[in-house]
Structures are given as structure tokens and as C-alpha cells.
Amino acid sequence: MLDLRQIREKTEQIQERLNLRGGYDLNPILALDQQQRELEGRRSQLQARSNEIGKLVGQKMKSGADPKSEEIHALRDEGNQVKAQLSELEPQERDLKAQLEALLLTLPNLPSESTPIGKSEDENVEIRRWGDEYLPQNPNILPHWEIGEKLKILNFERSTKVAQSRFVTLIGAGAALERALIQLMLDRQIRAGYLEVIPPFLINSQSLTASGQLPKFSEESFKCDRDDLWLTPTAEVPVTNLYRDEILSVEELPIHHCAYTPCFRREAGSYGRDTRGLIRLHQFNKVELFKFVHPDTSEPEHQTLTRDAEAILQALQLPYRVIELCTGDLGFAAGKTYDLEVWLPSSGKYREISSCSNCYDFQARRGNIRFKEPGKKGTQFVHTLNGSGLAVGRTMAAILENYQQPDGTIRLPEALQPYLGREIL
């Protein structure tokens, strides 16, 4: 959520930055804001008078005035009049506030000053590349779903029977590999200073609103209708909300968390895209990195978070590149994002395997996550950052392809071998 006061005071600057990500009109918000504040002024004056009357009556009664005296009668009458006026203003004001809130919740975050300007993913900027020396030499690499089925470690067909398309069952070494990857990722991120959490996988609407999935993207998540609970689309949601409505002390910052969770996404609107394999499933595993930081440190924290995600790809010796998203391609809550893209030989392309975003105070404002600094008046919003470290299914896909040998076996990355107790799959 953007700061209403900023919208009011720096309208043009904010409008300009919003335009970089597509058309958003601030005028309806400004109009509502003005009406609301005017109404609030009137209402609070009336309220003040009402309070005054209440006190006066109380004082008179206490000092032994006759409840039926004319004086008290007059006060009661006025009180009733004020109340009648209030009962007209109050619903109006409440309604305006709700409208205003609803509009504010639909505005995306502002792109940071340093974000490259562009309309679509075509204008994203490559920042760096790593691991060219690990690009596979084998010319006949099978797509990961083919080799996976051949090795009998992935099964898509039976999963469709059990659930739907876009689900997978991992079998034997496939299941073990998935677990090993999760374990390796967590081990390394914990060593890098992230405190592990396993949050609830079902989350309520308020949590989705705070992190930015609601109200605009409700069609992207699975919902349990009877319970106002949703299947988590990413650990970002439950982890952000761990500290919702809290005031942290400055010494608690920064908070670094890593979390393994399954993620559930409806993938509405992506019919026909990545229909085969592990790339786009309704359910996948992910280890997520998360930071709550002091605003002054969020830039460097973003860099190190990205490096921490990269460290996993490096440990697995998977070639990748780092892309900075342009203004037009930023996610709703993000102000600045680096995507990590891993090399997938079967498609001859780099594919997203991690997305590391600085959301600045956008989520903190929605979730009311603040901190207090001694010597400073009031509270400040924390900055939140998140990144995949990494998407596990896509990592498996990358391994099955990049490490494929001419004989159709998979030579496991060295870092992974201790976890599986073998070298070859």
C-alpha cells in the first residue's frame, strides 16, 4: 500500500512512477480523500461537543443537581440532536473510508529509482552471468520430463488421475532428490544466518491482503471456501504475516528467515504454457528467503539476499544469469526485483528459478509491521524482502537436464552427493 499522505502531497511524482508500470489514476483517490477528511473534521467536532455534554451532565448529577431540572433537560436535548447529526455523518464517513481503502489496496508498489524503465519482460536487463564453464557438452539432452519418466522417478500421467493436469508424483530416487534439495537449500541458508520457520500452509484472507495477493489476484490461489482459508501460493505470505500488526524494537532487526513450504497456484491464464514437466505445476516445493529490515539497510540486504539465492545455484554448479526486472515487469508488491534464471538445455533458454524482491514498506504498510527506534518519534514501517532460495521443482528440472550424460544417467552435483549417498541417478 502506498502512503496516502505522500499521494496527497507528492501526487505528481507518484503518478509519474506509477505510470512506469501501467495506467493507474490517482484522482479518484484524491477526491475521496478530500471528502473523507472534510467529513472527519465535521464529525470530530460534533463528537467533541457530544463528549462535552456528557461530561457536563455527569458533573451536574454528581454535585446533586436534579435529574429533572431544566438545565439537564436542555443538555440531554442537545445531546440527542448532536447524536442525530452524528448518526448521519458516521455511515457516510465509514463508507468513504472503505472506498478509499479498497482503492488504495489496488495500487501496486512504486518502482525504485534504480529500476530500469521498460514496458515488458523484453526490456529486462541482464546484470551478470555465472557458470558458462558448466554448460553441458552432451548434444542429445532429453527434456527433464522425458528422462524423468524414463528413469521412473517422475510420473505425470498417474498424477492427473489422482488430481489433475499440472501435478507430479515423485518416485524413489526422484522423491529422495526432492528431499535432498530441500535439505541442502535449508542447510546452506541456515548457515548463512537465516532462521528457519515452518509456517502454516493454509492462510486467511487478511494475510493474503497484507502481502499483496488480494484483492487483485484472487484467481491465482486455491481457496477453501468454507473456512476463509487459502492454500499458500508462496511462503512469502505466511512469513510476512508472522509479524503483522506488531511493533518490533530496532534491536530485533534485521530478521532473516528461511522457510520450506509447498506452494499452490491455480495458474489461471497460463493454459498451454509449459504444459509438460516440472516448470509450471499447481503444487511445487520452494525454500524461501525472507527479511524484515531497517529501511536504511534494505538496498544492501537486497543484494546479499540475491547472492544467498545464487549461492545455491553455484553450489549445484548450475549455469545461470541474473536479470533485473524493468518497471513494466515488476510484481505487484515489488519495488525492485532480480530474477535468477537457470540454464535449461532442452529449451535452450534461461528460465526463472528465483525472484528476489525488495518490497520496501509496501507490505509492511498493508500488514502494519512497524518498528520503534529510540530517540525517534513514533514508529516506522520495516522494509520486507523476499526471494526463492530456490524453487525446488525447477532446480530438479535443471539438474536432470544439465547433468544428463550420453548414456541417459544423471551424474549428481557434488554438493548433493552426500545427501543422497550416490553419484549417479
Add this chain to the structure above:
RNA sequence: GGAGAGGUGGCAGAGUGGUCGAAUGCGCUCGACUUGAAAUCGAGUGUACCGAAAGGUACCGUGGGUUCGAAUCCCACCCUCUCCGCCA
């Protein structure tokens, strides 16, 4: 699912329908005393919105209601805890 208890400030815990944003204790901050510390004593210590300021308004689980006036009374809902049942 059945029965009961309860939701008040960072925590603990008072609160008769009227001056209660809320006693008291703990914690925390500052000051005094002390060579230093502890102990003791004194002062302070919620959040948000409006306002240049003075000040005003809101918040005692949430939403309604009664009343001139509600933390306190009424209604609905939510949540937590205990016991029983079921269950991994």
C-alpha cells in the same frame, strides 16, 4: 462435535454506567544517591488520524444496540483456554 471459562496498555492484573486512555505491580527510559553496581527515591513511559499550534477525535477481541454519557448494560460474531468425544 458437547459442556464450561475468558478476551483490558510490553507483560501481569484492577476497573461501581459519568472527570477512565484506563488503578497497581513488573519491565523500560531519564534523573538523584553511590568510586561503580545493586538496593532505594523522584519523574516519565501505548497507537493512529486531523491541526501551523493550542488542541481535538478514535481505539479496553470484532461489529451492532441502549443511553446526554459505555471498558462497564444488551445482541451477534470471532478467537483463546479447560474438560469430554473423535482423530494423526
